[in-house]
Amino acid sequence: MARLEIENADFAGLGANANADILFEMGLACATGRDGETDLVAAHKWFNIAAIKGSARAGALRAEIAETMSKAELAKALRDAREWMTRH
Template identity: 50%
Template sequence: MGNSIKSAQFLMEARRSRATYGSAEDCFDLGMAYSCGTGDLPIDLIEAHKWFNLAASRGSEMGQSMRAEIAEEMTAREIAEAQRQARAIIASAMVSGQLRAA
């Protein structure tokens, strides 16, 4: 059981790394993983909202839709935290030259 948790965490870290600078689809996939829970990982709506927000900012209509759907289950404080985290990723990616301003 410990190995499956480590494997799931490794896969999530690889997805997170790829999605940070990747496509809307990469971000959407990560949002889905957090919104549904993947393997032994718990559901995390703040993380899900953050990744759906990043997917939406990269042109994903499904990202917009899923972000709105899970926002209905979140507090204003949780949404603000997810947005803050998404902005930090965008700023970091822009500074490193991996992402261009829209």
């Protein structure tokens, strides 16, 4: 199965108008390995962006995942989220 990534052309137009629920679902897919391997860095990234867009559930899961991540993983997730927000 293909992984759901926001960089895909299908999602390129989401940008600043992205629905927090869609971003939350992307975080869940990465956190649970729904569409492949579990990726906590990507999950944190999408939960972070969803939380910025107003999802309280995403903020709670972001905090929970952060407790299990190394400092390097957390730094990468934050950089990735910041980069995505800057580009979109």
